[in-house]
Amino acid sequence: xxETPKIRVRNLKKAFGRKVVLDGLDVDVGVSESLVxxxxxxxxxxxxxxxxxxxxxPDEGSIQIDGEEVVGMPARERERVNRKFGMLFQxxxxxxxxxxxxxxxFGLIAAKHATRPKAKEIAIAKLAQVGLGPEVxxxxxxxxxxxxxxxxxxARAIAADPExxxxxxxxxGLDPIMADVINDLIVKITGxxxxxxxxxxxxxxxxxxxxxRIAMLYQGRIIWAGPTGExxxxxxxxxxxxxxxRAEGPIKMAVQV
Amino acid sequence: MKLLQIIGRVFIAFLATTGRLAIFAVSALSHxxxxxxxxxxxxxxxxxxGYFSLPVVGLTAxxxxxxxxxxxxxxxxxxxxxxxxxxxxxxALTRELGPxxxxxxxxxxxxAAMAAEIGTMRVTEQIDALTTLSTNPMKYxxxxxxxxxILMLPIMVFIADIIGVFGGYIVGVxxxxxxxxxxxxxxxxxxEVEDVVSGLxxxxxxxxxxxxxxxxxxYQSRGGAQGVGAATTNAxxxxxxxxxxxxxxxxxxxxxx
Ligand SMILES: Nc1ncnc2c1ncn2[C@@H]1O[C@H](COP(=O)(O)OP(=O)(O)O)[C@@H](O)[C@H]1O
Ligand SMILES: [Mg+2]
Numbered sequence: 001x002x003e004t005p006k007i008r009v010r011n012l013k014k015a016f017g018r019k020v021v022l023d024g025l026d027v028d029v030g031v032s033e034s035l036v037x038x039x040x041x042x043x044x045x046x047x048x049x050x051x052x053x054x055x056x057x058p059d060e061g062s063i064q065i066d067g068e069e070v071v072g073m074p075a076r077e078r079e080r081v082n083r084k085f086g087m088l089f090q091x092x093x094x095x096x097x098x099x100x101x102x103x104x105x106f107g108l109i110a111a112k113h114a115t116r117p118k119a120k121e122i123a124i125a126k127l128a129q130v131g132l133g134p135e136v137x138x139x140x141x142x143x144x145x146x147x148x149x150x151x152x153x154x155a156r157a158i159a160a161d162p163e164x165x166x167x168x169x170x171x172x173g174l175d176p177i178m179a180d181v182i183n184d185l186i187v188k189i190t191g192x193x194x195x196x197x198x199x200x201x202x203x204x205x206x207x208x209x210x211x212x213r214i215a216m217l218y219q220g221r222i223i224w225a226g227p228t229g230e231x232x233x234x235x236x237x238x239x240x241x242x243x244x245x246r247a248e249g250p251i252k253m254a255v256q257v
Numbered sequence: 258m259k260l261l262q263i264i265g266r267v268f269i270a271f272l273a274t275t276g277r278l279a280i281f282a283v284s285a286l287s288h289x290x291x292x293x294x295x296x297x298x299x300x301x302x303x304x305x306x307g308y309f310s311l312p313v314v315g316l317t318a319x320x321x322x323x324x325x326x327x328x329x330x331x332x333x334x335x336x337x338x339x340x341x342x343x344x345x346x347x348x349a350l351t352r353e354l355g356p357x358x359x360x361x362x363x364x365x366x367x368x369a370a371m372a373a374e375i376g377t378m379r380v381t382e383q384i385d386a387l388t389t390l391s392t393n394p395m396k397y398x399x400x401x402x403x404x405x406x407i408l409m410l411p412i413m414v415f416i417a418d419i420i421g422v423f424g425g426y427i428v429g430v431x432x433x434x435x436x437x438x439x440x441x442x443x444x445x446x447x448x449e450v451e452d453v454v455s456g457l458x459x460x461x462x463x464x465x466x467x468x469x470x471x472x473x474x475x476y477q478s479r480g481g482a483q484g485v486g487a488a489t490t491n492a493x494x495x496x497x498x499x500x501x502x503x504x505x506x507x508x509x510x511x512x513x514x
Contacts, residue, residue, distance in 0.1 A: 050385065055385045089386055093386040106392070107389075107392075110391040
């Protein structure tokens with residue numbers, strides 16, 4: 001790869017107390033590429049994304065966004081880099097005290113990119129992009145079904161036209177049909193704006209659908225990475241076991257954590 | 258050996274929490290004085306802390322005033338000093354009972370609610386979501402609540418003082434047979450500015466303690482509904498203990514003058 005990757009992670013380490021979660025992880029995400037990181041529950045997929053977003057502070061290692069080192073960056077600079085990001089949280093993480101449109105327009109108002117009326121206008125446009133009508137705008141998140149909440153969260157993630165969008169288990173907790181609808185939306189939206197995507201999931205159907213490239217996280221490192229088409233001939237016993245969902249194999253589920 | 262280990266562990270945990278709390282408090286206060294401010298949220302919190310707590314605080318104050326009048330009458334009548342009742346009631350209320358009772362009531366009502374709300378936002382990743390939307394959660398969530406606490410408690414205590422004196426007056430006049438105008442006269446005559454001001458300073462300190470504890474425990478909470486429950490309890494208990502101990506410290510400071 002000659003051009004600078006959008007995201008470049010090197011030797012990333014993160015432990016909570018004595019529990020090592022990320023142990024020297026390396027990963028690259030190219031411009032306009034969609035990388036999906038797969039791995040079992042509790043392997044540190046969310047921790048990886050939170051380190052890149054700056055929500056968690058890595059113990060060691062380097063994270064570069066567009067070639068710019070963000071580990072140890074001063075807060076103000078960091079905020080500027082963070083404006084490139086959009087994030088879809090695992091549980092949606094919608095603000096339940098605010099109506100849907102204010103959720104979607106929150107980042108725009110906060111970054112002073114738009115006044116409140118303008119933000120509402122943009123919010124309604126973004127809601128339309130994820131297939132929700134303007135009548136949803138004035139409802140509260142608690143009044144929506146799980147699938148609709150995911151869509152609103154997706155609209156919020158893309159509201160500020162981010163260059164890089166993170167998806168944390170976008171299909172978890174949805175029925176297979178709704179999951180597929182969300183997958184289609186993710187493909188459509190990242191394609192439309194040419195955004196770079198970093199998703200994490202343990203749902204293989206979702207991974208196959210949205211990924212250009214897949215990487216597998218196991219014991220704090222990326223143990224395999226390759227184009228989506230090659231995942232079935234990875235020749236890696238860990239990947240084989242994971243994609244076929246077998247209990248028997250080299251991966252031992254930690255029953256005691 | 259086991260026992261020493263346990264004592265050591267508890268002591269270290271205590272020191273660690275104290276340190277975290279101190280950092281949290283300094284950071285929260287510094288965000289109170291640095292822009293951007295969120296006037297909408299500050300206003301909402303002021304209404305939440307002040308207006309909605311008034312009934313409870315007023316009710317507590319009126320009964321405190323009534324019981325103070327009865328008890329001081331019992332005491333003073335033993336050495337024929339009944340004329341001091343009105344004076345003692347107003348001193349006790351402005352210097353002690355007003356701020357302490359209001360502080361404890363608000364700890365139960367507002368501190369608990371803040372811990373529960375912020376704790377829920379923490380475990381549902383809403384606080385992380387704020388960070389990704391160009392918003393500092395300390396500034397957006399914590400600073401407005403702390404400002405509301407520091408500003409509203411003195412106002413409430415001032416009202417509580419008046420209501421409490423009124424309670425004492427009712428008992429004094431209708432049950433103990435004081436002359437109405439004499440009672441009010443002696444309430445007023447011996448009251449000094451410092452009595453009221455020291456009570457209001459205490460109130461501001463307690464307002465800070467209650468909101469700080471609510472925010473801190475909510476912010477630190479981990480692990481789902483159970484974690485939020487624990488945060489709520491801890492917020493109320495620690496705020497109550499701190500109110501009573503700081504009450505002594507502040508009284509000592511005012512006493513020395
Ligand atoms: N803030 C935190 N404090 C302590 N431990 C954490 C924290 N966040 C995550 N962990 C631990 O890190 C491990 C990986 O978590 P996570 O990244 O959420 O897994 P997943 O791959 O399912 O997203 C888990 O065992 C979790 O308990
Ligand atoms: Mg996760």
